[in-house]
Amino acid sequence: MTSFPLQIVTPGGQAYDGMAQKLFCRTIVGDVAILARHCDYLTAVGMGEARITTEDGAVRRAACIGGMLSVAGGRVRLMANTFEWAEDIDAARVEASRAAAEAQLARDDLSPREKELATAKLRRARVRAGVLEPR
Secondary structure (H helix, E strand, O other): OOOOOEEEEEOOOOEEEEEEEEEEEEOOOEEEEEEEOOOOOEEEEEEEEEEEEOOOEEEEEEEEEEEEEEEEEEEEEEEEEEEEEEOOOOHHHHHHHHHHHHHHHOOOOOOHHHHHHHHHHHHHHHHHHHHHHHO
């Protein structure tokens, strides 16, 4: 399969810079798969799992939350607000975040903004947990 240059950056630094055969990620309008020779493209990134098939055919999974995805001139750049490789996700931290968010959502005295923030926290925990599940 033909490869393309892929760069993944976050506010914390570079997560990946190399060749890839495929990038799969969630955008704000649905899932997208990028292959070599993809047309130029720009979209906002949603919240979900990202999968990168590297040049040697290995598939790496990550939690990818927010940002922008661009394809221009054959180069692909994923600028993510949060990007965590599966092997870097702490399962105990994910479970604690999920439990805390669910406990907060169970309260009756939340303001609309507090409910919105707790719901987002729960969604992030579920994305991370999903990346940890075996495929």
